Amino acid sequence: MQKKVTILGGGESGAGAAILAKSKGFEVFLSDKGQLHQKYADILTSENIPFEQGQHSEDRILESDLVVKSPGIPDKVPLVVALKEKGIPVISEIEFASRYTDAKLIAITGSNGKTTTTLLTYHLLKTAGLNVGLAGNIGDSFAWAVAEKHFDYYVLEISSFQLDNIVDFHPYISLLLNITPDHLDRYGYDFQNYVNSKFNIIRNQTAADHFIYYKESEVIVKELEKRNPPVGKVEVSLDNVLGSGSYLKDGELISNINGNAFAQAFSELPIKGPHNAINALAAISVAQLLGISAEQISEGLTSFTNAPHRLEQVEVIGGVTYVNDSKATNVDSVYYALGSFDQPVILIAGGVDKGNDYSQIEELVGKKVKGLIVLGKDPAKLENYFSGKVPQIYATEDVQDAVNKGREWGVPGDIVLLSPACASFDLFKNYEDRGDQFKAAVRNLLT
CATH class of the missing domain: 3.90.190.20 (Mur ligase, C-terminal domain)
Structure with missing residues (x-):
């Protein structure tokens, strides 16, 4: 008997999850309380995926075996509460997609800088010739990519909302750039709830995985001390010379990871400002962990073009x-x-x-x-x-x-x-x- 999967929300992530679910043989239904963008309505129609808009048919949704929820829908809405009370699993699109790929996942989060870091990391890997996809909060559906393409690596920008509904999502490399108060309206105006959400990114990581983080973030350092996760830690610093890790010294981006050395003048990069030094060091750290050569990293750094709307x-x-x-x-x-x-x-x-x-x-x-x-x-x-x-x-x-x-x-x-x-x-x-x-x-x- 086919399992029934309902997708809540018909934007990019919802449409992608619906296409992946159909490709895996599920009985799929998509429901959006608002109006679908015509692009997604047309795609769902062409794929013969039943959907509704302007309402949620609760009786039908409550018969689901699994629900994939848009990150924009809070857990506290009555329909989600009812699903959980009935014991129906409610997961995020990134969780759903991760169950159907054997690619190595590089997951990037933080209150700020994650888009630039994601784009730069992807650019470094692609420039070096890796078979790499780009998806997540950055605009392209991870599930859609998993359904239609095959990559050895994915670079994923991940928001706290996406991390709220993971179960087994397991990055090989995770990055946490910073945690500062944001979206507190979503987290009951309790900063610790938001911190907990961000730290979900390392929840399933083991000693064989890597966690890159900004050493000068007191919030991250204190939380790491509390949690003491088993994951391998890689520090990024603007203020400290590190024996192992990546840091800025006298205007140079320096990285020493796994015995590999890299150095380049920050002024040679097209991105400026101390926040972008952190972003660049984080991306360099990923490239180092994946064994990309210093020459290839340098080529990627200098040829990068940042996203619009960011400085x-x-x-x-x-x-x-x-x-x-x-x-x-x-x-x-x-x-x-x-x-x-x-x-x-x-x-x-x-x-x-x-x-x-x-x-x-x-x-x-x-x-x-x-x-x-x-x-x-x-x-x-x-x-x-x-x-x-x-x-x-x-x-x-x-x-x-x-x-x-x-x-x-x-x-x-x-x-x-x-x-x-x-x-x-x-x-x-x-x-x-x-x-x-x-x-x-x-x-x-x-x-």
């Missing part, structure tokens, strides 16, 4: 540089962004606040920010916090107005930086839409 230079107009960092959806990201510039900054921030604590950027803002433009429907928290701490504050709900104000305040040598610290959903579809509208508004200044 992306848009234009220089009248001597003022406009930078799109729309992907900075939490305070820690803004800390790293501000740390990347020595010039005076006009900061555009705001949006949907997720329980932000602005004290962690207060000192940097005081030193670097000559003006704060709050872009969002509810500017009060940012305005109140930074009132008297920056020379000028302006609030608006219009991105063109924000960019115009940046031009008005800017003088040659200044940076106008969109680095919001907040989610985008009050005024925009997502952070990409926010970044694209910012870039369009900047380019309007040229006309």
Whole structure:
């Protein structure tokens, strides 16, 4: 008898999970409470996978043998609670996909930097000639790739939401770049719940596996002391010379792992700032663990192109540089962004606040920010916090107005930086839409 698998959520991960489930002989049903993107509706129809949208047929879903849940659906929603009460397993797409591949998994998480690190790691491996796939939170469904392709390695960007519903997911190499308060609304405003979620990445790792982490993260180090996991540990540091591991010293990225030595000037890389030194060292560590040569690592580092919306230079107009960092959806990201510039900054921030604590950027803002433009429907928290701490504050709900104000305040040598610290959903579809509208508004200044 065919096992019944229900997919909750019909986005990229849901559609991918449905295709994989069908390919493995399951009786598949996909249910989305919202409206499916036409692209996914068309694919499901062409694959003869039954689906519904605009509702969840609970009686049908509660007859499932297994449920694969979109990471966007919290565990506390009544339908998920009912499934668990009935003893029906509810897992994530990355868990489901991992059950059907024998590829070595390189899983990357962290509150910040995971997209850049994932893309750079993938680029290093691909440049070196490895048969490697790229998937996860970065946009492509892991399950879809497993259903239709065959790779020896996968580089996966993994969010805390995806890690919440794993069971046996087992990376060969895991990376944890940092843990700072984020998504606390999802975790009952308890930071430890979020920490626990991130540490799920090493839950099934053994002494034969590797865990790369940032040594200067107090949260990670304290949690490791508590847990003492059996996994092989590889440290990344900006402040310490390591006998084994990867570190920055006198502007050089240095790595010594498994007797392999690597060194390259950080200035030769296309990515800048201390946060990107951490990201690069983490990616280099993966390459070292996989035995990629120093020459191949160097070639990959220097030919890398970063993702859009992450400290992306848009234009220089009248001597003022406009930078799109729309992907900075939490305070820690803004800390790293501000740390990347020595010039005076006009900061555009705001949006949907997720329980932000602005004290962690207060000192940097005081030193670097000559003006704060709050872009969002509810500017009060940012305005109140930074009132008297920056020379000028302006609030608006219009991105063109924000960019115009940046031009008005800017003088040659200044940076106008969109680095919001907040989610985008009050005024925009997502952070990409926010970044694209910012870039369009900047380019309007040229006309």
